[in-house]
Amino acid sequence: MKTISNTEFGGERPLFASHDLHIDNVTIREGESAIKECSNIIATNCRFEGNYPFWHVHGFTIDRCYFDVGGRSALWYSDHLKMTNTKIDAPKMFREMNDIDIENVEMTDADEVFWRCKRINAKNLKLQGGTYPFMFSEDITIDGLESESKYVFQYVKNVELRNARITTKDAFWEVENVTVYDSELNGEYLGWHSRNLRLVNCHITGEQPLCYAHDLVLENCTFGPDCDRAFEYSTLQADIRGSITNIKNPTSGRIVADAIGSVTIDENIKAPADCVIETRP
Template sequence: MEKFNQQLFTGERALFKANQLEISHSVFADGESPLKESANLKLDYDIFRWKYPLWYSDHIIADKITFVDTARSGIWYTNDITITNSLIQAPKTFRRSSKITLVDVELPNAEETLWNCKEIRMENITVKGDYFGMNSEDIDIKNLTLSGNYAFDGARDVYVTDARIISKDAFWNCENVTIEDSTIVGEYFGWNSKSVTLINCTIESNQGFCYMKHLKMVDCILINTNLAFEYSTVDIKINSRVDSIKNPLLGLIEADEIKEMIFDDPEIQSENTVINLKKIKEVI
């Protein structure tokens, strides 16, 4: 395997169709698509300064690399890439790519990142930016910190554990999602999604969990959450008070207390939802 060390690469397609290379402590400066159509690369301590560095690439292992903010749209149409201990400052990274592994990676400007991708494994990830993870599938995440709205819109087959998520309209239009041991803060969580399970989570959400099919909660705590579960089918076990619940379609809700239970749609039959709790403060 040929090796490059402490090199400065400039110009468009600087290492076009590179194969079987080790590139260390080097800088990819001005020039688009420096590693387009590359394969079987090992990158470490490299810095990428311009657009489209890894498009149509295969079998990439990268450690301690840096994408600065101008290295936008960096990894598209790429298969089998592992990135560890790295900083990706650029937006729109990862599009229509597969077999992605990220470990100990920071993405502080992750707008429109990880779109239409599949077979994704992430661990110890910090993300800031809107529209993260849209329409991606087969996602496994451990220890995620995410701040940004509209996360995981349209995602499928998602497992998340040990996460801290601040995101309005997160997990809309999803299918087959499980979230465990996590904290979620955000309005309108989960609308129009199917087969979503939350286990041992603490959640704050204004008007969350509406228009959902097969929503399940196990040992969750809902704080400052109102107008929940409207037009949803539910199997809910909450270890806390709920401020208000509105127009659930069908299922079971268990809670310590419901401060307000609202049925104001004449087409909803309240008897289709079984309520088990210690106290109902007010029924409208």
């Protein structure tokens, strides 16, 4: 493997079609597509300031690197990435990618990141700012997520999420086969139009959570006092610890809680309208 270290590149495609290359302490200045159509690339202690540095790259490692704001849309149409100990200030990262393995990564502008990606494995991931992370992605495993981005996890499939703290709005819309363990989910309109969403040992806050959900499961979950009009037009099995403020027009299933503030069943409830709602003895 060839090594390039302690230097900088700029302009268009300075390392185009490189293979079996290790760059260390290299700065990619203003320009485009620095490392395009490449394979078996290792980048350590590098700084990326130019646009689109890693496009169509197959098999690469990024460790202890930094992506400046100018390094936007840096990782597209690539596969088999391992990224560790890296900070990203640029938006629109990770697009149309497969086999992403990341650990200890912080993104300060998580706008439109992880779109249409498959097989994401992440540990200790931090997302700030931006909208719609993980849109249309699938086969995702994350242990340790802190996210303040809006509209996170929409139209995703096959997700296992653990130890997360998510503050957002409209999270988990139109998802399929998603399980969330031991997490805090803060924001309005959680999980609408979901299919096979399962929440285990989670704390939920925000208005009108979990409506229009199909085959929703809650196990040992708690709700904040602002969670009103919950479960409207949902089919579910819910085990709620503590109290829930208001339940409105669930379609079918069973809800059991330690205490229920109020239940709204009106003429707009949808058939079969046979959900069992009860407090725990």
